[in-house]
Amino acid sequence: MNPRRIVLVRHGRTAWNAAHRIQGQLDTELDEVGIEQARAVAPLVAALGPVSVWSSDLARARVTAEEIAKEAGLVPSYDERLREYSLGEFQGLTHAELEARDPDGFARFRTGAWDGIPGAESPLVVAERFSAVLGDLASALEPGECGVAVSHGAATRTGLVHFLGWPLEHARSLRALGNCGRVLLEQRSSGEWALASYNV
Helix, strand or coil: CCCCEEEEEECCCEHHHHCCECCCCCCCCECHHHHHHHHHHHHHHHCCCEEEEEECCCHHHHHHHHHHHHHHCCCCEECHHHCCCCEHHHCCCEHHHHHHHCHHHHHHHHHCCCCCCCCECCHHHHHHHHHHHHHHHHHCCCCCCEEEEEECHHHHHHHHHHHCCCCHHHHHHCCCCCCCCEEEEEECCCCCEEEEECCC
């Protein structure tokens, strides 16, 4: 039996990515490089024959998803559960600004230890909302079908380890996803899901 597959795609680059400014759930747009990245990745994802494209409702993910969906002949749908972490008081700061203001907080931020960021979502909250939408996407697929979820780097890492049943700390062992980096999940005959490729 052909496995169900889910492709997770991080959005293309934004000017804030290039400037090392913390985005979180602030709604930033793709820059010219990001638009080209989205256009380049779209045929690669479309070649997998997806039947659906789901996306975070933030603009940088939406535009990336629209390029993929257009290439695949689909219409994307949007779900706020695929949003990036809300990073509270860190949102809008550059890495240099955060390091100057809160060296300990910056050190924790760099290692992915995001519990305790003032006003931010906890990793468990992000893990639960993200893995829930992956469960919904998986349930909507027939055997052999492929679905796409376009989201954000940190939320994707946290959500996928929770979806796979791994301890949340394992998310910090995965390297950061590149802009338009892709993750492939495949369902085994046992019904369990497995990580087939990461950051392609």
